[in-house]
Amino acid sequence: MKKGDILLVEFDKLDKLNTALSYPIENNTHSSSKDIITPQTQIKVKNVIPGKKGLIKITKKKRKKIEGQLINYEDLVLPDCELCNNPVNCGGCTFNLITPEEELQIKENYLKELFQDYPFEGLSDVEHNRKYRNKMEYSFGNQEKDGELTLGLHEKGKFYNILNTDNCQLVPNDFETIRKAVLDYFIEKETDFFHKHTHHGFLRYLVLRRGERTGDVLINLVTTSEENLDEKEFVNHLENLNLEGKISGILWTISDNVADAVNPESEKILYGSKIFNDEILGKEFMITPYSFFQVNTSGADQLFSIVRDYLENITKNRDSTILFDLYSGTGSIGILLSDLVDKVISIELIEEAVEIAKENAKLNDITNIEFISGDVLKKVDELDIKPDVIILDPPRYGITPKALKKILNFNPEYFIYVSCNPVELRKDLEMFKEKGYRVDKMESVNLFPMTTNVETVCLLSKIN
Numbered sequence: 001m002k003k004g005d006i007l008l009v010e011f012d013k014l015d016k017l018n019t020a021l022s023y024p025i026e027n028n029t030h031s032s033s034k035d036i037i038t039p040q041t042q043i044k045v046k047n048v049i050p051g052k053k054g055l056i057k058i059t060k061k062k063r064k065k066i067e068g069q070l071i072n073y074e075d076l077v078l079p080d081c082e083l084c085n086n087p088v089n090c091g092g093c094t095f096n097l098i099t100p101e102e103e104l105q106i107k108e109n110y111l112k113e114l115f116q117d118y119p120f121e122g123l124s125d126v127e128h129n130r131k132y133r134n135k136m137e138y139s140f141g142n143q144e145k146d147g148e149l150t151l152g153l154h155e156k157g158k159f160y161n162i163l164n165t166d167n168c169q170l171v172p173n174d175f176e177t178i179r180k181a182v183l184d185y186f187i188e189k190e191t192d193f194f195h196k197h198t199h200h201g202f203l204r205y206l207v208l209r210r211g212e213r214t215g216d217v218l219i220n221l222v223t224t225s226e227e228n229l230d231e232k233e234f235v236n237h238l239e240n241l242n243l244e245g246k247i248s249g250i251l252w253t254i255s256d257n258v259a260d261a262v263n264p265e266s267e268k269i270l271y272g273s274k275i276f277n278d279e280i281l282g283k284e285f286m287i288t289p290y291s292f293f294q295v296n297t298s299g300a301d302q303l304f305s306i307v308r309d310y311l312e313n314i315t316k317n318r319d320s321t322i323l324f325d326l327y328s329g330t331g332s333i334g335i336l337l338s339d340l341v342d343k344v345i346s347i348e349l350i351e352e353a354v355e356i357a358k359e360n361a362k363l364n365d366i367t368n369i370e371f372i373s374g375d376v377l378k379k380v381d382e383l384d385i386k387p388d389v390i391i392l393d394p395p396r397y398g399i400t401p402k403a404l405k406k407i408l409n410f411n412p413e414y415f416i417y418v419s420c421n422p423v424e425l426r427k428d429l430e431m432f433k434e435k436g437y438r439v440d441k442m443e444s445v446n447l448f449p450m451t452t453n454v455e456t457v458c459l460l461s462k463i464n
Contacts (some may be wrong), residue, residue: 005058011048012332018452022046093450100129107143121443126299128229129449131172133295134210140193140203151183175208175242186249202227211278212297215245222253235271248276292329299447310459324387327394331357344369349380377403389414398424408435415460
């Protein structure tokens, strides 16, 4: 077996939530290698469905470490998204080819094994498990060199190729309508996109955001400064679209930074407002073009209901409670929990998010919350108040050991840890255990259906 070999394999149990152990099928006729291939040969393949068979390409072979990449499934056909079971795909979905019930079972089996030493109470599904995303960032480009303009997502494993994402099952219908309209507009204008290798061109990204409860849609066109946009014509082209919701704002953002990311240097409101609203658990939140907000709004209701239940059980027998909300984003968790405690102190690195959080507190008439802008690692040193409960909701890469050590030094009675990365959570729980904490309960929510991601809520208490 060598790099580049094509094999038919069966995907076994998950090694990580996005990686399955895979084994070649006997009498494999797809391989051109002269190496002996046995059913015991173990290959790791990302973003595949356990229990299914598929063709893979060997991408890495070093001693006992063999990795492969899915080409397509042998025994699955998808009727809606033409990219999903295609060798050329965006990699956005892993479980779109099976039923939601099968997906839930696969994820829950993995989580039960990962957290077998802890009181894990299972994985619950969400109300909307299709077309649920309230934010999407599309890139302009082409699928092949000198090809027609495309607008969509990167081809899996490719830096330059951009695929049109027709009939995507992750996004609401309005996003598809707007994406196609914007693409058609610039194809007709013969407008060029920003080429990453030459650093020239005009079109970069289209960022769409939507309030699930309000129907508000914010359109943000990101370009370089190399050309001008006919602002009135562009707005007119979008205003008359037949949408289920309504366009609340159209922005034009300039970004000349060469990095493959939206780094706004200037922005202009072409229509409406740059701020729109949405709701979680009856609370209203203002959302800006770049502020963090859970991508599945109805799923966020479910997630934060669990957090509220945990905190309510803690506070019901207490005279007073001080809550620290760390990695607080636009303040959604602190705001949703503020009525259960005497005071909330929220810390967030991104200054714009903190300013929006303050506005969100005013919007909901909440006065017992204090927002601090800065690095959690530094700001925790400046606090002289002792928390009774600390809520952690870190980014996907988790909490650095140095930061977690400082946070643990506050020695609160309780922690509520909200994690979108179960592997990192599992690692961090060992450090909590060393500091005298135990896991009282934990449960997961399938907040990101069709993908390999979940959210997990964990309640920890100090052992006296």
